[in-house]
Amino acid sequence: MKLLKRVLLLLVIIVGVVIYLNYPKLNIISGYAAKNMASGVFVANRSAVSMNQYDNNVPLIELAETHVDETAESASSKVYGLMERTAVYRDGLGTVLINDSYDAEKLTIRPHRNKIVDTIPYPYGQAEPLDSIFEEVDLGQLSKAVAMAFGNPEVQKTRTLLVLYKGHLLTEKYIEGFTKDTPILGWSMTKSVLATCFGILEHQGKLEMDWPAPIAEWKADERKDITLDHLLRMQSGLAWDEDYSGISDVTQMLFLDSDMTQKQREKKAIAPPTEIWNYSSGTTNLLSGILRQQFRSHQEYLDFPYSSLIDKIGMYSMVLEADIDGNYVGSSYAWASTRDWARFGQLYLDKGKWNGEQIFSPEWVDYIATPTIHSDGTYGAHFWLNAEGKYPDVPKDLFSCNGYQGQYVFVIPSKDLVVVRTGLAEEPEFDVNGVLSNIVKAVP
Template structure:
C-alpha cells in the first residue's frame, strides 16, 4: 500500500512538472489547433474529422480538443480545458485567432477579386489542359517518380502532386479527400508570393530594392542602414528567434500578436546588414507592413496582390489570410489549390511573361535566384536555391518555394519543369533529391 502511494505521489509530481514546463505552450498549442481547423474547414472546405485525424494529429497539437461552430464560422480549442483559443473566419481574409484586441463589430475590408474565365488551356488559362504527346518524356520513368512520391504514405504523407513540362501538364495525382480544386496551405511558400508583390512594384517603377527600409524609428540608429534588399534576403542583422518548439519570436508573432508587422520591426541589431543570414518569418511580415505603406488606402493594399498577378494569372483559388490589424500574413498564410500553385511556378519559369504581358521584369528572376551571402547558396530573395548543391542529383539552377511539412513549388529552368508537391512530411521523411532526380531523368 505504501509503495502504491509513493508511486502515485511520484506520478503526480511528474505530471506537475510536465504541466509546469509546458503550461506556457498551451496557448500556442490551442492557437495552432483552432487556427488550422478553422482555415481548413472554412477556406479549404475540408471536414473537421479529417483535420483532427490528420493535420492536427501531430505531437503536442493532438493534445488539443477542437470544436467547430459552423453557424459562427469559427473553431475553438483547448488543452484539457485550459488555454482556450478561438479562430474566426472573415470573408476574403481567411481566419484569424481572436484575442482581447479583436473587435467582431469592426468594419472589415475585404479584397476585391478580378477573376475572369477563358478557354485558354491550363496552366496559362482556365481551359482544359492540352492532351499532348511529348516524345521527350519517358513515361515509365515518370510513373516511377510519381510512385516514389506516394510510396510509404505513413512516412512520406504526400497529398498532391503536379508536374508541368514546357507549359504542359504531364502528371497530376491526389490522395483520397483531395482534388485539383482543394486549397492547400502554403505555409512559408507565402514568402515567395509576398516577394512577387515587390517584383511587380519594381517593374512598375514604384520602388527599388536598394532603397532604405521606410521605417521612421530606424532613422535614429544603425538600423537606418537596412535596405529592402537586406530584408528580402534575410540578412538585415536584426535579432530574431525562428524556433517553433517553444514560445519564441515566431510563435508569439503567429499565435499571440494582433499586428504581425511589428514583431521584427521592434527588434534591434545583433549584426550589421549582410554580416549574417538569419531566416525570419518576422522579416516577411515586416515586408508585408512596408508593402501596405506603398498604398494610399487599406483597400488598395488588399486589392494589390490579386489585381497585380494572382487573379491575372488565374490563381482564383488563392486566399491570402490577414491578421487582426488587416495585414497579410506574408510569412505563412496563403491557400491555393495545386493547379494554382503550378501556375505560380510557371509564371517564374516564364520569367514573368504571361499571355502577352510582362508581370515583373525578367531580371527579377535573376535577382531572387542570386545566392545570399552566408546562406550556403541555399537562399536567394525569399526563394530557396539549389546553387550550393543541396540536392546533388538535381540541376543547380533549381529554385523553389518551400513551406512547412513539405509544401513545395520547384522550378527547374534548364529542364523546363515545374513540380508541385504538397503533404504533411518534409525531409528526411520525404526524399526530395531522389524524387526530383527521378522526375528530371524522365524528361532527358
C-alpha cells in the same frame, strides 16, 4: 504508509512542475489547432473529421480538443480543458485567431477579386489542359517518379504532385480527399508570393531593392542601413528566434499577436546587414507591413496582390489570410490548389510574362535566384536554391518555394519544368532529391 505519502507528494510536485513549465505552451497548441481547423474547414472546404485525423494529428497539437461551429464559422480548441482559443472566418481574409482586442466590426473591407472565365487551356487559362504529347518525354520514367513520390504513404505523406513541362500539364496525382480544386496551405511558400509583390512594384518603377527600409524608428540607430534587399535576403542582422518547438518569436507572432508586422520591427540588431543570414518569418511579415505603407488606403493594399498577381494569372483558388489588424500574413498563410501553385511556378519559369503581359521584369528572376551570402547557396531572395548542389542529382539552376511539412513549388529552368508537391512530411522523410532526379530523367 509514510513512504506511499512521500511518493504521492513527489508525484504531485513533478506534475505541478510539468504543468507550470508547459502551461504557456498550451496557448500555442490550442491556437495552432483552432486556426488550422478553421482554415481547413472554411477556406479549404475540408471536413473537421479529416482535419482532426490528419492535419492536427501531430505531436503536441494532437493533445488539443477542437470543435467547429458551422453557424458562427469558427473553431475552438482546448488542451485538457485549458487555454481555449477560437479562430473565426472572414470572407476574403481567411481565418484569424481572436483575442480580447478583436472587434468583428472593426475590419469590414475585403479584397476585390476579378475572376474571369476564359477558354485558354491550363495553366495559362481556366479551360482544361491540352492532351499534349512530347515524343522526347519518357512517360515510363515519369510514372516511376510519381510512384516514388507516393510510395510509403505512412512516411512520405505526399498528398498531391503535379508536373508542368514547357507550359503543359504532363501529369498530376491526388490522394483520396484531394482534387485539382482543393486549396492547400502553402505555409512558407507564401513568403515567395509576398516577395513577388515587391518585384511587381519594382517593375512598375515604384521602389528599388537598395532603398532603406521605410521604418521611422530605425533612422536613429544602426538599423538605418537595412535595405529592402537585406530583408528579402534574410540578412538584415536583426535578432529573431524561428523555433516552433516552444514559446519563441515566431510562435508568439503567429498565435498571439494582433499585428504580425510589428515583432521583427521592434527587434535590435545583433550584426550589421549581410554579416549573418537568419531565416525569419517575422521579416516577411515586416515586409507585408512595408508593402501596406506603399498604398494610400487599406483597400488598395488588400487589392494589390490579387489585381497585380494572383487574379492576373488566374490563381482564383488562392486566399491570403490576414491578421486581426488586416495585414497579410505573408510568412505563412496562403491557400491555393495544386494547379494554382503550379501557375505561380510557371510565371517564374516564363520570367514574369503571362499571356503576353510582363508582370515583373525578367531580371527579377535572376535577382531572387542569386545566392545570398552566408546561406551556403541555399537561399536567394525569399526563394530557396540548389546553387551548391543541396539536391546532388538535380540541376543547380533549380529554385523553389518551400513550406512547412513539405510544400514545394520547384522551378527548373534548364529542363523547362515546374513541379509541385504537397504533403505532411518533408526531408528526410520525403526524398526530394530522389523524386526530382527521377522526374528530371524523364525529360531531355
